[in-house]
Amino acid sequence: MEDTTCKSVRSALWDYTAGTLEQSDGRLVEVHLGECRECNLHRAEVRSLRTGLKHLPGKTVSPLLRTKLRVIASRERSRQALRRDLAARMVEFRSRAKLAFDNLLRPIAVPVAGGVLASSSASASSWIHSISTPNGRTISRSGCLRR
Numbered sequence: 076m077e078d079t080t081c082k083s084v085r086s087a088l089w090d091y092t093a094g095t096l097e098q099s100d101g102r103l104v105e106v107h108l109g110e111c112r113e114c115n116l117h118r119a120e121v122r123s124l125r126t127g128l129k130h131l132p133g134k135t136v137s138p139l140l141r142t143k144l145r146v147i148a149s150r151e152r153s154r155q156a157l158r159r160d161l162a163a164r165m166v167e168f169r170s171r172a173k174l175a176f177d178n179l180l181r182p183i184a185v186p187v188a189g190g191v192l193a194s195s196s197a198s199a200s201s202w203i204h205s206i207s208t209p210n211g212r213t214i215s216r217s218g219c220l221r222r
C-alpha cells in the first residue's frame with residue numbers, strides 16, 4: 076500500500092481482519108485505524124460480517140442430487156470429447172477427400188491440359204497463314220514470297 080487513504084484502508088480491511096495482509100501494510104492500516112473513527116467502524120462491520128459468514132450452516136447436497144449432477148457432468152464430458160473427435164475426423168476426411176479427388180483427376184487433367192495446349196498452339200499456328208514484312212512483301216505459310 077503506497078499511501079494510506081480511507082479508501083485504500085477500507086479496501087484492505089478484509090485481508091487485515093483475516094490476517095493475510097503483508098506486515099508493512101498491516102502496520103499502516105493499524106496506524107490509520109488508530110486515527111480514523113470511520114474506518115474503525117468499517118473494521119467492526121467487516122469483523123461482524125466475517126463472523127456471521129463463518130457461522131452459516133453448511134449446505135448439504137442430497138445423494139440423489141449429487142448423483143444427478145455427476146451424471147450431467149459425465150454426459151457433458153463425453154459430449155465434448157465426441158465433438159473434439161468429430162472435428163478431428165472431419166478435418167481428416169476433408170484432406171483425404173481432396174487428395175482422392177486430386178489423384179482421380181490427375182490422369183484426366185494432364186492430357187486435357189496438354190491437349191488444350193497442343194490444340195491452342197496448333198490453332199494459333201493455323202491462324203497464321205502469312206506474315207507481312209515492313210517492305211510490303213508477304214511471306215506465306217508455305218514459305219513463298221509474294222509482292
Ligand SMILES: [Zn+2]
Pocket residue numbers: 080081082084107111112113114
Ligand atoms: Zn479512514
